Amino acid sequence: MIHRQTQSSDYWSSFALTQDDAEFLYGLVLEAGSPKRLAELTQAVMGHRIEQENAALRRQYTSDKFYQPKKNYTAGEDIVFPALKFATGRVAGVRKGINPDIGDFDVIAVEMNGGFKREFAANFNRHHVLNEQDPTTLMDEGRIATPEELYAQYGESVSQVVNAALEQNSEFIRVGEEWFLRAMMADVNVGHLNLAEAVLDVAGGGPLTTDVILRDLGLPPDVAGNVQEASLNAALAGDARFDEVSLGDAPAWFLRRLEPAEVREMPASLRAARFQGNVTLGDDLEALARELDDELEFGAAPVEPADHASFTLIFPHKRAGTLGWSRKVAAVLPEFSKPRVPIRLKDRAGNKEATVWLVRDGRYLWGLGDWFRSPDIQPGSQIDLTRSEGHWTIDFHRHKPRREWVRVATVRDGRLHLETAQRAVSGDVDDLQSVFVDDPRAFDGLHERSRDVAHAVREAFPEIAKLSPQGNVHARTLYAVVNVIVRAAPRDVFSALVASGAYVQVGDNYWHLGDH
């Protein structure tokens, strides 16, 4: 049986794009006259490799070696049997066939490569399926996997190799999610780009799709529309004034200087301080850190898509008008690889839509400031994010406004001060994590001080403890209150708590100030 390398996983796991492959892809794009997606190119090059293998096999197994009953054979001749999974053998002898119904024919005894002997008809000039068929075509038929099937199995790793090779190849140019030939690009000059900036400026920054921007640019009409789009996309992508912000396949552009400042640069309240130390946390604190699902501890594990996420608002996001792009939130949001993308988010109760930016660097969603204010949604509130048919809806666990005794944070003498006071509450809050703040801006001063996480823990712990008759502090509350002072990840807060040595665990993630 013929061993086809292209049918094995080893072949594709060691795949590298050769010069011949690159030339093949060049010809493919040239002939298409339009950019091609990486998946298309990968599948095409995999098909090309199979074709090459077929051609090599045809050369190796020249047609005169293929068994056909009509041929004459002599002892010592080597034969390939396409109908027997390309088994091979050598003619050991020839005798006359006996069958009056058939007439004259020969029978050849063949010593097969497996070591056993079989007999076949020869000089058999009657109808037989093998006499009518071009035996070389048998190599291309049968049970070999198609390029599509091979792509489904190995395409992900092969496409990474193709992508990396094309990045290094000066003849190809990436246009958004597609690849095109540099030589085929239309000339887009600075004047065109200035015009594009003006078009986006008039549109409030965007987003506008490439075809809309093109209408005002006047690129040479002899260049095909799709090539014009590809050329403009490449030019816009290479100019720092423009951001590609589409969620879908068709690029859409936004003028970077008109993007909200909080999208271009992470809001101050989200900039995290880190605990400098190496502490091993107990199982309880590790479990709590995972449960808190802070975007600062996103991790590398893949996220399973979900239609709904429910999570707790913390102060830094309330202050910045943002939500953390945590694992729970990521499960509901669309997947994309761009730095910034705006989406429309619907307020379930108000039935209003607003633009929210998903910002990859820092992992946050910006644009919720107004939503947090009306009604006043406080840190500790339970937020719901839902996806439905390409739309996203936000809400919180509402109830009728009522006055409740809650933990309230203020700034006194440049330090955090906590007290229990009555406030109007219009939704469910997590009792352990709630920290009501009347004037979020007042805490900017605390953020501006030079503080570290350990310092914030030392400041927060006694303030929380004094509100409890036993003086106990839950680690979840400590995380929420420390984040009023400084943005910090759960594991950093817990590490500072453990490393201090001043606190003792009293069970169930509650801590108490130690005797020493």
Add this chain to the structure above:
Amino acid sequence: MKFFRPTENTHFHIDYTWFEKNGQDVNVLINKCLTPEQMEQLADEPLDEPLDVVDEQTGEVQRVTKAVQFIREARAGDPDFIGPKTPVSEAVFRIFLLNNNQPLSAADLAARINRKPEEILRQFGSRVVYNGIRAVSE
């Protein structure tokens, strides 16, 4: 030789060497597959005369007797050739005569003669060999 217990997936075939080793003539068994009318029709024919039969798909040649060739041509489509009353050992032998002794599993054989695989295994799974039918790996 160590005895192994065949399963539904075990493949069987006619082991022609078994007849030679046991001093039996397989042609007697083959000729029994012909009806009295057919025997009469072939009275003057040399039934044991060898013939080369060419496989329609592969070109491979199988040497069979004239009786086997006749059975394949005349009885392959005959519903009485393998009927519900045909003993299992006889029915399976006839299956292999028709399919050029291509090995078949107990499950395949059972499906072709409309019996349960256990019946096939009961018949051919013991040390006693019926009509030369044995597991391929034996």
